[in-house]
Amino acid sequence: MTDAGEVGAAGADVVVAGAGPAGRVLARECALRGLRTVLVAPRPDARWPATYGLWLDEAELLPPGAGYVVARARVLAGGERWLERAYAVLDNDSVRNALTHPDVVVRAGRVEEVTAPVIVDATGARSRGGVEQTAYGLRVPAPVAARVVRPGEVVFMDWRQPGTGPPTFLYAVPLPDGRVLLEETSLARRPGLPFAVLRERLLARLAEHGVDPGRTEAEVERVRIPLDAGASAGAGRVVRFGAAAGLVHPASGYGVADALRLAPAVAGAIATGGAVAARRVVWPARARAVHRLRRAGLRTLLTLDPDQTAEFFGLFFALPPHRQRAYLSGRDDLAGTAAAMAALFGAARWPLRRRMALRR
CATH class of the missing domain: 3.30.9 (D-Amino Acid Oxidase; Chain A, domain 2)
Incomplete structure (x- = not known):
């Protein structure tokens, strides 16, 4: 539902700012746990203009x-x-509809206009x-x-x-x-x-x-x-989620699957422990370590010329499928991510190895 009226400070347990995939899925999961949830965005009913993809084995995360x-x-x-x-x-239209829960109050506006014990920033990444x-x-x-x-x-x-x-x-x-x-x-x-x-x-x-x-x-x-973007889960009453939290793969740009995967646990943490507990779920220690390794991969990509870039990805997609999956989808799989990077380094020729070693 869309409600242009006021929502009182005591009327919401959680306010989610942002009506993209990350905001929609987290608002839905909060409502499923009985939390009084408000979704706020300047144009909450706007269609999603981007094309979103994920791997088929991740599609089971969709409702x-x-x-x-x-x-x-x-x-x-x-x-x-x-x-x-x-x-x-x-x-996009069917996914957006599937992520829309009837108990979520949807408001056109900005998050400053409402308050709640927990405020989720799912407004997307900031380009700086x-x-x-x-x-x-x-x-x-x-x-x-x-x-x-x-x-x-x-x-x-x-x-x-x-x-x-x-x-x-x-x-x-x-x-x-x-x-x-x-x-x-x-x-x-x-x-x-x-x-x-x-x-x-x-x-x-x-x-x-x-x-x-x-x-x-x-x-x-x-x-x-x-x-x-670095790993940033928010502070105080604020929990960042989706691209606003840095949940975008630094070496691929993908992030929708991670938002779908994390939303149930984050909503559960909000319900039982509030913002502090939710932030621990968004960025646990192992996920932060994986993020640092992925950013090292990003630094390597920035140095490669066209021929080296083709060589890099030719080698990556020649890795065993479980290594590819660990690096692309294993957000908190520290051992798998490190093993994939080591395997790629070992398969590379020395000119490419030097680039990879210098940027770690």
Whole structure:
């Protein structure tokens, strides 16, 4: 429900600021535990404009009714490799509806207008001119994209470069509405690569495939994700969650699955121990240690030229699937993350090893 009226200070146990995936899932979990929950955002009913993906084995974290498209994923980095993990692209409208609990009071406004024993900041990451992932994409009809990505497939990363300049990759995924997103992505750069450059590179890449998206009505998607945020769980009555807490993988930009995974435990902690207990769940010691290792991986990525970047990801996706899963999805798997990084270091040639060693 949406309520534009006042919510008294005594009327809420928890106020969640932010109506994206992280805010919605945590508000739902709080309501499921009987907490009087208020969700506040400037435009709480606005549709989510971004394309969200996760691995199929993480889709079990979604509530009933949440839809997604499943596809096989391949990587092109010094050759073509099919990944063992299938990929899922979320149907935003159905996911948003599934995460909406009828007992959550939804308000259009700002969090300063209400108060509660616990206030959750789920308003997203703040860009401060640091390391960013940027992307420029076009949502096109499937027949237009057929020369780039076949039905039932995802091009997770195509590191073949469409020109000179910093390394970028093509991300091509089927969308729930039947269209396909063709997106040129700069994985990590300080500051982020401008959208105009990414657009030029995307059009050049598509031209190499004989694809002219200008002949159809293509919807534009622009992405900017800060990657170098530290682990920050909040203070006092405030609990940070989602990207606002730094729950974005520093070397990939992914974060929705972690928000889905953590929300039940964070809501349970709020119910039993308040903000202090919740912050311990958001950033326990092992997760902080993994975050530091992942940020070391990010520092390595920032130093690589296009050929080294392709070599890096070719080696990474040649690792055993359990090593890939540990690094990409094991938020508090310290041993698995360290083992994956060690295995990649051991497989690299000396020029790449030197880059990796210098940035640890």
